[in-house]
Amino acid sequence: MRSLSLATILMSLLCVVPAPAQNESKAARPHSPTERAWELLDKGVTSNSGETRRLAVGALGLVPNNVHVVRIAEKSLRDENPQVRAAAATALGKMKARASIPKLIVALNDKEPEAVLAAAQALVSLKNQRGYEVYYEVLTGERKGGKNAVAHELEVLKDPKRLAEMGVEEGIGFVPFGGMGLEAFRALRGGTEIGVRAAAAAILAHDPDGRAATALSDATGDPNWHVRVAAIEAIAERGDPRLVSTVLSGLDDDKEAVRFAAAAAVLRLSIAKSHPQARPLTTASLAP
Template structure:
């Protein structure tokens, strides 16, 4: 009994002491805040604030770091351009073929800038024949005449699809090095591929093997009109074929068409489409806005560099580079009274 009473008294005393201590702290807090302290070093304060969870983005945003996918805090064209290049270069060197193809498509949309052309030329030696085929096709669409020697080398590729794509691009560039290939194809001496339908089914099965895989063929027409059959158009086709958002393909095509409309109304609609719930629509809008240079357009595209879909990120980066190039040309031709309304 005595021991129990002693323990009870001890607990009672400890509780009172704890209560008194809390009361003292509460009383001392306002007094302490009222007493002026020594001036704090602003640099140390800012350093501490950057280390708080609320400002954790400040540490992750490093515009000079090529691997950082974050948008620079200083939203000027210089760091955004550097970030855009870094993202696309990292994309063409990614270990996944699907990301490499998405990056090649985006680089092709930049236009025949030397750096973009060189990056695509390097993928003509990619280990994946699908990537090499896309690279050969893209160089032709870019009108990259400096790539003719590289495309001639691609005529010796061991993949018939790559050889045919290289020959076709050379022909589009005015080079007839692949003429014999077309003659042999007509004569039936050379196989270009397993056949278009089989090739499409092969690509669909390889990337999207699922019970609804055959639905891709119905959606590829819309996707191919936007992104081309050899780019991430197959991925877009898979998105359209899901059926959850039946208006997505129409919105994406509308965004692509508006790329040729230099009106302010079209630009506003495309700005809104950058927030679309469907990634294919966002990508199409980003590509379209890259062909409609106007004041403040780069800042509208900048948030998409942090999109959760790499196709959207890559296309936004492509348009930022394209618009930055147009802006430099404008400044270089300051005496020219004819405004640049659209880039075809």
């Protein structure tokens, strides 16, 4: 038996009685989990609600090596909502979409700082030098080549509090746990026990111990939705297709963030299992 370790302590934080919050009415659905996952994300990224689009687009980062997912994220770089644009850039960086580098470079000219910073961090994660130009501006107050920074951007970039907030909101690496999911970040920032447990779930994503997988599976039924999201994202990151059944209940969760995370997890784990051809999305999703 291995000695008490940080991983053991983190797992103990997740040991709670599952109490999933799900929609009360559950009509029988004939679709497979993968089809339902596509449907959820497809509706989310085309929603009239900017917050819904942000959550759905952000979840796409969990689905690697899928051309349709990449195209949706690329389209979302032009969304009218800057938070959606930032989520799209972050998702492209997370899924290692190197073919999207030209579009991310264009996104560096966005008028909103959060979108610019997210695009910059995505480029840095893809090992493209253009991403560093924004960090140079943050440090020096001017852009490389002597060009003046856009006034509004520079004003925001000079505000440490606002800069830190953008770092937390988009997970762009200015703060600890830069690779953590957005909702886990928000919970952790609250400084509560819930935040600590959400952070624990995120950290356990890469713990090879089977007990970590069990703890994460149990946490998908946690009473708090931040923890459920963090656990589902961690299970997706583990990439073990045997765990796909543990995230299915999330497709019926009463919280959008949980449903989208579960949908992306189902797709990622299904791809890991059988490498099926990606399902084409609707015309609305793929239109330029």
